[in-house]
Amino acid sequence: MKENRTTNNKGIVTNEKIMKLQKRLNENNLTRAEKHDLTEELNWEKYRADPRPSMALRKFKFMDGLIYLGDTLIFGFMGITDNTKNGIDHKGFNAAGIVMCVIIALLIALVFVYLHKHSKYKIEPMDELANRNMNKAQHAAFLCLVGIGFAFALIKGLLNATGVTTIKNNTIIDLLATTLFIYDFFANMIFVYLEGKDVSANEEEDE
Amino acid sequence: MAELKTKLKEYRASRDMKQGDLAELVGVRRETIIRLEKGQYNPSLKLAMDIAKVFGTTVEELFFYEDSDEI
Numbered sequence: 001m002k003e004n005r006t007t008n009n010k011g012i013v014t015n016e017k018i019m020k021l022q023k024r025l026n027e028n029n030l031t032r033a034e035k036h037d038l039t040e041e042l043n044w045e046k047y048r049a050d051p052r053p054s055m056a057l058r059k060f061k062f063m064d065g066l067i068y069l070g071d072t073l074i075f076g077f078m079g080i081t082d083n084t085k086n087g088i089d090h091k092g093f094n095a096a097g098i099v100m101c102v103i104i105a106l107l108i109a110l111v112f113v114y115l116h117k118h119s120k121y122k123i124e125p126m127d128e129l130a131n132r133n134m135n136k137a138q139h140a141a142f143l144c145l146v147g148i149g150f151a152f153a154l155i156k157g158l159l160n161a162t163g164v165t166t167i168k169n170n171t172i173i174d175l176l177a178t179t180l181f182i183y184d185f186f187a188n189m190i191f192v193y194l195e196g197k198d199v200s201a202n203e204e205e206d207e
Numbered sequence: 208m209a210e211l212k213t214k215l216k217e218y219r220a221s222r223d224m225k226q227g228d229l230a231e232l233v234g235v236r237r238e239t240i241i242r243l244e245k246g247q248y249n250p251s252l253k254l255a256m257d258i259a260k261v262f263g264t265t266v267e268e269l270f271f272y273e274d275s276d277e278i
Contacts, residue, residue, distance in 0.1 A: 127236050
């Protein structure tokens with residue numbers, strides 16, 4: 001396999017088998033299931049041909065989760081500060097502004113670490129167990145999100161039963177983004193938990 | 208209740224093969240092989256056949272059902 005390895009004009013590692021798979025994947029007569037199988041096979045061929053050290057999918061998804069947590073904090077904070085009665089200025093030099101700066105600085109640092117790791121290591125592709133765990137994690141994340149929504153509505157209703165809740169137009173996008181990012185955060189973290197459950201990723205190889 | 212058992216570990220050990228090597232040959236992660244060996248995961252037919260092919264045996268020889276007394 002290694003002797004066949006070469007790099008294309010974009011500097012991407014490839015070999016004859018990868019090129020054949022890519023050609024086959026571009027054919028129009030493939031069913032959805034065949035495309036899925038071929039894509040999986042192609043990802044594994046690329047992984048095998050890549051000379052970089054490997055990084056466990058679990059670690060990668062954990063970093064993904066942290067980035068989504070950072071995004072959730074930014075959009076959530078913006079949404080909360082914008083939607084308070086008189087609006088808290090998170091753009092000025094005040095407590096809210098400083099908190100916002102700290103969150104953004106942390107997220108940027110995290111993105112740099114993420115990109116560095118992404119370029120230094122090859123990431124394990126998804127396999128059938130990972131796909132199964134990710135489906136479970138997404139289902140659980142959706143239930144978490146619905147639970148949070150209900151809990152929030154219940155608390156709000158109990159505290160202020162006769163009041164009216166208004167959402168300012170400029171915070172609708174913050175609310176949507178926060179919902180999506182929190183869902184992705186939950187999905188990634190639950191995936192990490194499921195992957196580590198019962199089996200230690202660092203389990204020693206048999207002697 | 209019948210439980211799915213496997214001889215994967217024995218076959219792998221007899222060929223002096225590491226979990227990572229087998230994982231790479233059949234296109235899955237090492238975690239998947241670990242779970243298969245521990246009986247914590249039932250493989251798809253495709254994966255079972257790929258593993259059997261690596262060891263030059265049949266799926267039935269590698270994976271089999273064993274009756275457990277617990278109901």
